[in-house]
Amino acid sequence: MGVRPLDLLDLDGLLTDDERDVRAQARRVADDHIRPDVAEWYDSGDAPIRELALELGKAGLLGMHLTGYGCAGTSSVSLGLACMELEAADSGIRSLVSVQGSLTMYAIWRYGSDEQKQQWLPGMAAGRLLGCFGLAEPDHGSDPTGMSTRARRDGDDWILDGVKTWILNAPIADVAVIWARAEKGVTGFAVPTDITGFQVREINHKMSLRASSTGEIVLDGLRVPESTRLPGVRSLMAPLSCLTEARLSIIWGVLGAARDCLDTALDYAAAREQFGRPIASFQLTQAKLADMAVELQKGFLLALHLGRLRDAGDKPLRPEQVSVGKLNNVRESLKIARECRTILGGNGIRREFPVMRHASNLESVLTYEGTSEIHQLSIGQKLTGLNAFAR
Structure with a gap:
């Protein structure tokens, strides 16, 4: 029996006990409240968002990296690991958590008045308010x-x-x-x-x-x-800072979708037989699996590095650092989802397997909160000192 992709480099050893506990809690929420029904929600285009928000709030996963007002005050790495587990179930649910905690709650928490924080944040952390x-x-x-x-x-x-x-x-x-x-x-x-x-x-x-x-x-x-009115807002830098905050959860989250696709492809390849033996035994299939596992681990190490920088607290993450993470991890996760679909063949488009759903979701994540091209230009501007954005 083979190992799971993220076990190749023993990456769990880079995490603290608290971080692993948060990950386990998020995985339980995903297993108990999302995975059993998410394919049906996807088909119908109708998910019980308010009920899910209450479960996410009960588990302390909304605005979890913020302090006070009922928020858990966890690290950025813990938030990222939770987002990875939620997106392994579905990108739409992780997006709910990101918009709630890292965009809306963060904007009020950082730029709002004391009255606004008291009015909104406790209810949002509990999932009662969206x-x-x-x-x-x-x-x-x-x-x-x-x-x-x-x-x-x-x-x-x-x-x-x-x-x-x-x-x-x-x-x-x-x-x-x-x-x-x-x-x-x-x-x-x-x-x-x-x-x-x-x-x-x-x-x-x-x-x-x-x-x-x-x-x-x-x-x-x-x-x-x-x-x-949010009294702390002085310029366009305020909403842009919220986007920088939220992109870290994307950098982690997409790895969950990629991991779920790769796990599915590994299990399928081990069970599916052609020409008298499992397709996992063929060289071309193993080459695909190996390349995807390498990219998944590289993405994890990149996300962990950015999370550790954010948690060090010496200075905020720079926009181009976040751009490196979103550009690479979303792009590679989408490639993994597409490649896994080829391993499943025609079964890859069936609802019984999550791969096509993940691939379709990642097409949205590829362009929201900054398209790949925008992040490329952000990185290019830092490398060259020249602004390529049209003006």
Whole structure:
């Protein structure tokens, strides 16, 4: 009997006992509450997000790397390991955790007032309240500097106008962190979604991340009180810092999808016989498995290195460091999913196996929170000192 891919280099020895405990807890949640039904959710395009959020909150997995307000205060590596286990079940569920904790909760935790933190964070950590992060727009995805959503003062209130699109959790969120351009620069708001005039259109017929809820937020003269404005926001660097925070969970999470595909392919190749013997015994199959295992381990070591840098606390991760992680790990995880599909042959597209679902989900992860091209240019700018972004 062979070993599992991440056991080749004894990578578990690089983790602490606490980190392994967090990983085990996340794996239990995935095994008990996600894996049994996720294929059906994917088929129907309808997952019980609120019920899942309560289970995730009960396990301490929402905003887990933040401190206070009911948050667990774990390390970035622990968060990453939890995301890896959740994405091994489904990328849509890990995306729920990332949007909740590393985007929406983080924005309020870092830039909000004490009153806003008390209002939202405890309920969000428990999974009773859900949040979404309204940054991307129909005409401004990769280039948030072109943001067209506007915020203008009107007495003691603000008036918001604009459209945000591809916003995960928007149709079911209790609070939306909305980014808008004001007279003195970009600012942010923690907007209760039950406020009069808040509009969401659900995006249906997705072919990827189907076990999630995504929508378009329409702001048409929406009036919000000054108390919703995040007072710590000074510029566009605020939402960009949230993206940097969230990308670390992606860097880890996609490895879970890749690992699940590789584990499936290994088991399938050992059981599937052609020409009188298991296909795992053929050289071409072993070459595929070996190359994928090597890339999976390299991705794990990269994620662990970035997590350790983040936890050292000397200075924040630089954007280009995070770009290296997202570019490599998402790209290689998608390659692994596609290669595993070839090992399963025609069975690779069946619902009974998770490989095609993972591959389809990873196509979305490849482009959200920075496309591969954007991350390549971020790295290229750091290497050359020259800005390749058009202006």
